[in-house]
Amino acid sequence: xxxxxxxxxxxxxxxxxxxxxxxxxxxxxxxxxxxxxxxxxxxxxxxxxxxxxxxxxxxxxxxxxxxxxxxxxxxxxxxxxxxxxxxxxxxxxxxxxxxxxxxxxxxxxxxxxxxx
Amino acid sequence: xxxxxxxxxxxxxxxxxxxxxxxxxxxxxxxxxxxxxxxxxxxxxxxxxxxxxxxxxxxxxxxxxxxxxxxxxxxxxxxxxxxxxxxxxxxxxxxxxxxxxxxxxxxxx
Numbered sequence: 680x681x682x683x684x685x686x687x688x689x690x691x692x693x694x695x696x697x698x699x700x701x702x703x704x705x706x707x708x709x710x711x712x713x714x715x716x717x718x719x720x721x722x723x724x725x726x727x728x729x730x731x732x733x734x735x736x737x738x739x740x741x742x743x744x745x746x747x748x749x750x751x752x753x754x755x756x757x758x759x760x761x762x763x764x765x766x767x768x769x770x771x772x773x774x775x776x777x778x779x780x781x782x783x784x785x786x787x788x789x790x791x792x793x794x795x
Numbered sequence: 796x797x798x799x800x801x802x803x804x805x806x807x808x809x810x811x812x813x814x815x816x817x818x819x820x821x822x823x824x825x826x827x828x829x830x831x832x833x834x835x836x837x838x839x840x841x842x843x844x845x846x847x848x849x850x851x852x853x854x855x856x857x858x859x860x861x862x863x864x865x866x867x868x869x870x871x872x873x874x875x876x877x878x879x880x881x882x883x884x885x886x887x888x889x890x891x892x893x894x895x896x897x898x899x900x901x902x903x904x
Contacts, residue, residue, distance in 0.1 A: 685838075714892065722884065722896045723839075764798065772838055782827070789829050789838035 682706055683775045692763055692794055698788045700760045702773030707793035708753035712721035713784070714746075717770040729756040763794040797822045801885050801895035808902050814872040816898045818859075818885035821866065826887040828852075828861050828868040833882045833897070842870075842883070875902045 682705040692698045702712055710731045715723040727748050728736040735748035745767075747759040756775075760767050772789045776782055802817040820828065830842040830852070843852030848863035857872045868885060880902045885895040 723894045725891060725893075728891055773841075782888070783844065784829075784843065784888065785841065786831070786839040 682714055683740060683773065683785045683787040685771075685773055687790060689791045690793070692792070694764055695762055697759055697761045698763055699757055699791060700771055700792070702756045702758070702775070702787050704754045704775040704777075704785075706778065707775075707777045709756075709777065710753060711776045712750060712756040713754070713774045713776075714748060714758050715772045715774070717772060717789075719770075722766050722778075723772060726758075760792065763792070765794045766793055768794045797826065797887060797889060797893045799885050799887055799893055799895035801883075801898050803896075803898070804894070805899035805901055808900070810877055810902055810903055810904050811874045812902075814870070814879075814900070814901070815877045816870040816883055816885075816897060818868045818870065819866050820868065820885075820887050822887055822889060824889050825863075826889045828859070829869050829886045829888065830857070830859055830868070831884040831894075832885060833884065835881070839884065875900070877902045877904050 684703045685767040686701045693768045713727045717723045729748045729750040731750045737743045751755040771795050774784045774786045798821045800819050827846045829844045831839040832842045833839050843854040845852040845861035848883050851860045859870045882897045882899050884897045886892050
């Protein structure tokens, strides 16, 4: 099946710093990628839809200036958590839509962010 | 808007028992339906999908049938194993993926 890779898998950062998470589609081009956040024992919350070559579409309640999304190429989207705070600690998951496979969405492995 | 409702867990079964996890949806159009599985500490994996009414998705002994008349996509497995213990998410997609709350499955030996 299609492969979507996230990096890093684990990251610890200090409060006030920024951290970048990468999402790559390894064997297909993805014009659309999605970023989710998952709190412990809860479902996935869609944060934003990342569109290649254009601005991301953010869900209601998600701060676009805090969660910067860049989709610079057909295989890479990045999520930057700016001025991170402990409440930003969470599991962040990206996914990519594979159009050639009936628009099936494939997920990355997820990235654990801990802000200390 | 679109939504997915799953049965609440946790669901606890003995090995080789029959599994059903209910999922119903609300959508304005004709969505594709999915089941994803999340093993402890891991990301999500696509388990199976169905793209139109009466389609049956199946994988690893799991199956689910897209029922338009009842707007349901219940997940079933005839004989569960301990290794099936995970969180199962039902989801639909018209434009973006919308998830249910997830159902924890615990299988004991």
